[in-house]
Each structure stands twice: as structure tokens, then as C-alpha cells.
Amino acid sequence: MPVRYSEQMPVAAIRDLLGIVRVMYATEVAGDGHPVRLQELVEIGKLLAGAYADARTLPADCLGHRSGWRKAEEAVQRLSLLIADAMPLRPVALKAGERVTEGGKPPADALTAADREARRLHRARRN
Numbered sequence: 001m002p003v004r005y006s007e008q009m010p011v012a013a014i015r016d017l018l019g020i021v022r023v024m025y026a027t028e029v030a031g032d033g034h035p036v037r038l039q040e041l042v043e044i045g046k047l048l049a050g051a052y053a054d055a056r057t058l059p060a061d062c063l064g065h066r067s068g069w070r071k072a073e074e075a076v077q078r079l080s081l082l083i084a085d086a087m088p089l090r091p092v093a094l095k096a097g098e099r100v101t102e103g104g105k106p107p108a109d110a111l112t113a114a115d116r117e118a119r120r121l122h123r124a125r126r127n
Contacts, residue, residue, distance in 0.1 A: 009055035009065070014072055018048040020092075021079065027095040040082055047075035 025041040028034075054068025 008060045009051065009068055009072060011052065011055045014048055014052045014055055017072075017075070017079070018045065018052055019096075021045045021048060021075075023092055023096045027091050030095065031091065037082070040078065044075045044078050044082070047071045047078075051075065 021041055021044050025038065025045065028038050028041065048071070051068045051072035054064055054071070058065040058068065
């Protein structure tokens, strides 16, 4: 079905895709993912984040809203090329569950070197 740019973007669907991309990124980082694949996930995430912001703030049928639609379409297309038909979803689902059970801790790559060192020292003192 062709996109009707005069309609409001599906905010919840874009948010869900953004969540999937974030979990895929976290899974790749945990598994020492390929740098090109990681960069592609970052770029797809930026497109979806921009589309999400446009969908939430701009009225339908304005130029910015149409731009948001195009960002979302490009992100979906790039994501579909990145995901292989045989890609196992178990690691992605486990990583998503881990993020829930850990209470939404920031991803390790978001921590500074000082934060990582402080955590290491804390673990060493506990043991």
C-alpha cells in the first residue's frame, strides 16, 4: 500500500522499530560485531529517531512531516537489507530481556572510561 503523506506517521511503529534497532546494536556490541554493521545500525537508528521526532511534533502533510516519512522509509529499507532471513532472533531477544531485567542500565559503550574503572574497582572490593 503506498504511503499517504497527508496522514499522520505511525508513531508507535516507528518507536518499536527504533527499539529493535537499539537492541540489535547492543547485541552486536556484546558479540564484538563488525564495525560496518555497527555503523549501519547507528545510521538506521538516527534515521528512525529523526522520523520519530518528526512524527511526534509536526502536523501531517507539511514538508517536515513528509521528510520524516522518507527517513522512516529509508530506515526500514536499510534495516531489511541488514537482517538476513536466517538471522537468529534468540540473541536479540535475550539482550532485550537483559535490558529489562537490569532495570534499563545504560549500555556499556555509553559509559566513560572513568565510569568503567569505578565499576571495576567496586566489583573488586565486593569480591
